[in-house]
Amino acid sequence: MPRYSPALFVFLLLACLGICSAAVEVPAPGAFLELDLRNQAVAAFQQGDFEKAEGLLLAYERDFGEETSEEIATFIKKSYALIALCQITNGRPADAAPYIDKALQHKELLTLPVYEELSYWQAVLLLQAGDFRAAQQAFGEFFAQSRFPLARRLEALSIFGTCYVMQGYHRTAAEFFAHQIPNLRKAKGGAAYVSRATVLRMISLVQAEQYDEAFAWMLEVYPRLEELDQMVTFQMMALSLASHYMDEEKPYQAIACMQRIWPAERLLTRQREKLSALEQSYEELKENSPLEQAKLFQLDGTIQRIKREIENFESIPDFDAALRLRMAMAFQQLERYREAALIMEDMLQRMEPSPVVESASLAVIQCWSQLQRWPRAVKAAENYLQAFGDDATNKNLPQVLFMQADAMMQQELPRDAEGVFANIARSFPDHPLSNKARFMSGFCQLQQDDNEKAIQTFSTVMENEAKDSSLYEDAFFWTGNAYSYSQLYAEAKAHMADYLETFGKGKARYESQAAFRMAYCTFCEADYPASISEFRTFLADYGPSAPDRDEAYLLLGDALLGEGEADDGIAAYSTIRPESTRFFEDGYFKTGKAYKLLEEVPTMRQHYQDFLEKYPDSKRMPEAVYWIGWTHVHTGELDLAKKAYWDTIVAHGDNPELYAIEELLMGLPKIYKRGGPDAMSELSSALFSQQIAAEKAKKATLHLRLLWANAMLKRREGKDQDAAILLLRVAHLVDPEIHNPQIVADAADALAAKGDYKVATKLYHELRKWNPISFLKARAYKGLGMIAQQQKDYDEAIRQYRAFEKQAAASTELADIQLRRIGLQMQQKDNASSDVVADLEALLENPVASSEHKAKAIYLIGEKLYSDGAYLKSTAYYERVYVIYGKYRDLVAKSYYRRGEALEQLDEKTKAYEVYHELAHRKDLADYREAQLGRRRMDALSAFAPTEEEDDEKGGQP
């Protein structure tokens, strides 16, 4: 059935009323008014003047409703439909309700379209009146009418389902929509109702607390989200679902829900566009088809729903921020702090400051701290302070600052941390964290060895703290330590005694540490008898569980030996536990020393042999071997001394991890030297024969070590070529991953000296790669730099030299490498002059730099200034070289000449002449090229030679 146009509607209506000009009877004179009224009403209706038509029809009913004429009665019955439709059209559907009921009581008089329209409106009016049950029934009956248009029936079906929701039958509503949505999809024109049903199903599921079904529904619908009219409602339901899962501690599901919620702006934009399109459709429909009331009603309903949706949504403050924060909280529930922090950090970048954003900023710092990503924690704190730090009433500021300072401490930046802690104490004196911050600043001062300041800070802490607080005790105790670190032993002892008295034995938290510290201070004051007593008391009181036990035994042993009580001292040392390593080995070797002093040589020998046997991995193993050798030498058994060395070398020399073997090998010459003039050749032979034995026995590492030791011996004997040959063999056998970096470095140097840059480079790189904390790493940088320089790769050379400088700040070679690097930079003219001059000036301050290095540095500064055109300044530097560093003649000659050139540039020809003159007449410089050049320049500038008068005035000095 086609949708009816207004004209068709009127035709049908009039047809069912039988009102056609051909069917009207001519009334009797008495009925003229009635007929007239009737005709006027019908005419008004036909003309579309529904207001007039309604009035006339109502008047007719009023005036002629009591008439018994069948015709009139029939007309009145039929007019009910007209009246109802007029009232609906005139925007007063509520008034139409009784007329609709009356009209439907005479449905046999109605045509199908009219019957359809009135049935629909009957249901709508029930709905509007809030009688959902009755409305549902009415819509159900409407849907059941298969003669009605499908589109209308689908609308009725949709509203039927909605009535379940209105009545609170959410479970039933959810089931209903689940069942109907597929049918709606398939039905022609049903797609328009799918959207509404989808949203209603979601609402129903959530209301019915069928959360898992709602979750599955959300996932199913999400790919088609943009098809929904009421997208905001759907998304708000998703948010509600997320909240439920958060409460149920099901963060994964919560996250899945929140991931599918759009940002506020995007949602609103989309809904506003949708609303605009719908409103336009509404206006067009109203203009073109004003009688399409049902369609208009439906459209208007959608429009109003979307408007309400938008309005409600706009009133939610900080929607995005709240959503992101919840997402972050969900990740926090999963202990995924990184994710939480990243979400919140992004939020903070995008959003305006607000209470939610502030809360998130704080959480970010906590998350990064939890992850121990200290730089991020510090940065997050800075960002917080930038956004919220200006508000002096902000209660979170001290906490944020504290976390920032704590992160700085973790990054080993005590100076920065101290500043922030001090700021907290100063700016927030009444805050609970204030005194704790003050204490921490004191701790940072201790870390910077500013003990005196720390003592004052701790004192202030104690002044501001209750005496029974743990912070007070901490400050008290650490004040004592600070005295000790400052070597104020008497004060430290007195303070620790005070501490123990104040807090009571058995109650003080740092009791044992305080007691140890007191004994330690007594020892440091060289009051050995008192310290012996105190250490014994300490050890008796606090027993094997005391943390400073081993150190106490070591110091006790020292004190006892200091008092000549060797046996007791040795006994004290023997109680030190091996797991304390450093203290144990100290005690062990002091025991050996004691045996030496007691001249108990065999005991001493056995003592060290036991050490070798039990602790061959110890770094002090060579020292033990040395002492064993000493015992043999002491008894005139040189061969046994040598044997002791060789036995250890052979027994452990194939273990690449024992770097101490190289030390032993380097100790051999000292032992052999006692053997007379042929000792070195004997050693060389011994090395060689052991080398062959090791090679035969396939002891690769031992063989390698012996080769290297032989090379070192050759070098020591001045046989550099032989040494080089041996080192080249070493280079092909060494494995940088496992072998001593010393051997690797020597091998690489030998290769580089030979010109085998490729293999040398590889070895240097491997040296650096496998030995990140070895001081020999610097040799790798130096070697690589020199190779690069040889190969004219100056940028690489500069880079490697810089790495050396960073690595070897205390090296004797530092100045040399710096000068090389600066020299290269000056060749590469694009380097910033300020860097070069600053570096050279710094070299002059370097206490390790030799005078020759300094002379070179000054000369290079002069060169740099000269090349930059600062001739006058350069002359001062050149002069400084040849005046102060006279013994470095090559530099002196150069400096003279360059000064002369600089003076020429300044057009000081006479002065230049004088400089050249001096250069030319220095006999010690006569062989230098600059002297000849100076002579030539002198000749060229002869016209500017000073007169005798001028010469006398200056006393012959340029």
Added chain:
Amino acid sequence: MIDRRDFSADANAPACWAAKGSPSLTESLRKIAKRPKERRRLVAGQPRPSGWCAILGQSFTTLLDSLAQPAGRRDVRPSLSFTSRSNKGFQRIKPQGGAAFSCPATSAATHASTHQPSGLRRVSLQLTDFPLPQLSYTLPLLTILLFLTTLITSAQETIHLRDGRSQSGTILSQADKGLAFEFTNQTTGKKVQMNILWENIERIEFPSSLLLIDALSKPTRTELRIYAQLWQELEPWLSRPDSRTAELGLVYAKRLATSGEQMAPEQALDLYHLIAEHAWSAQHRTTAAREKFTLMLDMGQQRKALKELEALAQTYDDPGYVIEAKYVLASRAFEKLKTLEAENPRWQLDDDIRPVRHQTFNEAIDQALYPLLFHGHLADPTARGLLLISEVYEYVEDYPKAKTYAGDVIRLYSESSYEPAAQEQSKSLSKK
């Protein structure tokens, strides 16, 4: 017997000839040949085919003149221009009333004219239009025609409308609302121009020349100037469905980037940018975004690339570029981590390397997390990022975390294409 395989060059050959049970071509032709009167009637006024017929020369024209079109058969008097998409037995369909086409010369409902489709189709239509004289002449002639026709590349586009109709012709120009299209009216033989709205077009079939096919399949053997030429021709169609412009553009840009020619990488960047902005296919846009970002990094424009990335990340409109760029950053950081640890196996002891190592490790994880945290509804990119994180944790031997992230893919993104890989990863990790 000639069957559909002989028409292999034309994928749109009428299905009737290939359909089982349908009469063979021979049979059809025989029936047609039996109508001499109709044949004669058709000769007069038969428009001369142009284009490829001119190539073949006069002999062919003469042949065609000798063919007669039987009158009165509905299926040889096609309606205005369009064939049915269903195309069973090569039916002609009269346009429906109220069609969106605007045809200036005639009304769609009443006009009937001959139709000259492109390429081989034209040949096949000709054959049904015109009954061939005798079978003995037919076979060799057909063979020649088919052979010659396959040599000729079709230069026409075919527009497929949403209502099922299609037409071959030439696109003259395009605008925001639609395009201007020209085709030859079969009946009058005159060229017809019409405007077609985009909303009525389902797709456009673009011709794929041999040059284009070669350029796409053999990038290293195709000269840059060929790419430039093809790009100029196809560029206007970048944002249209089924165009191969984006595909060409990506190959072209790649060639430019690696050509070593001056300014070629900059041109490649421009191309990638254009494709990332305007390509119709989301996949092409994504690929272009990723390649562009990678190229910027390779060109040392890291700072600029990151700045652009940060600016784009502020908007949610099309996160594709940002997601791809962050994935590139994550992957690169992971590679850098592996290189760093390989070159510094004792990095834990190296005060200089250790912080760099930590920073690189965190960079890889943080960037890979981006889609999960900000676009978690996009299954594939998110799953890909999670899988990468699992691999990073596996590499650093943090197996519990590696398992967690692989598990996230299985638990949250089981529908993604990375789920099988996540299952494998999970299985492999369970042994560690």
